[in-house]
Amino acid sequence: xxxxxxxxxxxxxxxxxxxxxxxxxxxxxxxxxxxxxxxxxxxxxxxxxxxxxxxxxxxxxxxxxxxxxxxxxxxxxxxxxxxxxxxxxxxxxxxxxxxxxxxxxxxxxxxxxxxxxxxxxxxxxxxxxxxxxxxxxxxxxxxxxxxxxxxxxxxxxxxxxxxxxxxxxxxxxxxxxxxxxxxxxxxxxxxxxxxxxxxxxxxxxxxxxxxx
Ligand SMILES: [Zn+2]
Numbered sequence: 001x002x003x004x005x006x007x008x009x010x011x012x013x014x015x016x017x018x019x020x021x022x023x024x025x026x027x028x029x030x031x032x033x034x035x036x037x038x039x040x041x042x043x044x045x046x047x048x049x050x051x052x053x054x055x056x057x058x059x060x061x062x063x064x065x066x067x068x069x070x071x072x073x074x075x076x077x078x079x080x081x082x083x084x085x086x087x088x089x090x091x092x093x094x095x096x097x098x099x100x101x102x103x104x105x106x107x108x109x110x111x112x113x114x115x116x117x118x119x120x121x122x123x124x125x126x127x128x129x130x131x132x133x134x135x136x137x138x139x140x141x142x143x144x145x146x147x148x149x150x151x152x153x154x155x156x157x158x159x160x161x162x163x164x165x166x167x168x169x170x171x172x173x174x175x176x177x178x179x180x181x182x183x184x185x186x187x188x189x190x191x192x193x194x195x196x197x198x199x200x201x202x203x204x205x206x207x208x209x210x211x212x
Contacts, residue, residue: 014086015040016121023091023145027120034115043070043087043100043107045080053077060136070100070107071128078107092154093122095147125154129161 015034021027034040045068048056056079057067068080068088080088087109090098098121099112109123127141133155143154151157 016086018086018089021091021120023093023120023122026089027122028086028090030115030117030119030121033117034111036111036113038111040098040109040111040121041085041087043078043080043084043109045070045078045084045088046082047072047076048079049075050077053079072102072105072107076105091120091122091145092125092143093145093147094124094143094151095145095149096123097121098123126156126160127154128164129155129158131161131165 015030015032015038016028017031018026018028021029050071053067053069057069068084070078070080072078090109097112097115097119098109100123101108101110109121111121112123115121122145133141138153138155141153141155143150143152
């Protein structure tokens with residue numbers, strides 16, 4: 001309805017409306033049939049670094065999580081409390097009909113399947129765990145979605161967290177090994193001794209790298 005120019009590109013009318021939800025506070029409900037893979041809305045808001053988000057919202061003083069934060073990357077969080085749109089009212093479900101996708105730093109919400117008129121839209125928040133969640137935090141992030149697949153938390157499944165930790169450890173080990181290799185190579189030219197001819201074993205271990 002507005003004629004003033006906005007930063008956002010004009011979009012088609014929303015496929016959903018915001019009203020009271022049984023899940024939590026307000027929710028988004030389909031007002032027309034939605035097709036699988038349809039892009040429904042962009043998750044917008046103020047883009048801030050993680051430390052600023054931590055400053056703004058202190059889990060210790062909150063009884064229940066009620067922030068509209070979306071982690072885009074290791075650097076950026078979108079805070080939809082400021083400059084957010086209807087997307088911030090889409091609730092969490094452990095068996096969701098929507099999903100989010102990040103494209104070039106922007107977050108969009110898509111339909112995971114066909115959605116009927118009147119159905120509540122939801123996606124899996126899957127908040128990243130830090131591994132040291134207190135009982136209070138578990139309470140704050142408990143899930144009441146009531147689906148058969150409910151894992152009891154809007155935080156990511158613990159198995160997923162563990163998988164991420166293992167991947168991180170593997171990446172770190174790889175990085176360390178590469179750094180050690182590099183350090184060794186750097187040291188070599190300093191010693192004036194002639195490089196010894198490579199043994200077959202040595203050539204095998206470095207061969208893959210040299211050829212590429
Ligand atoms: Zn649930």
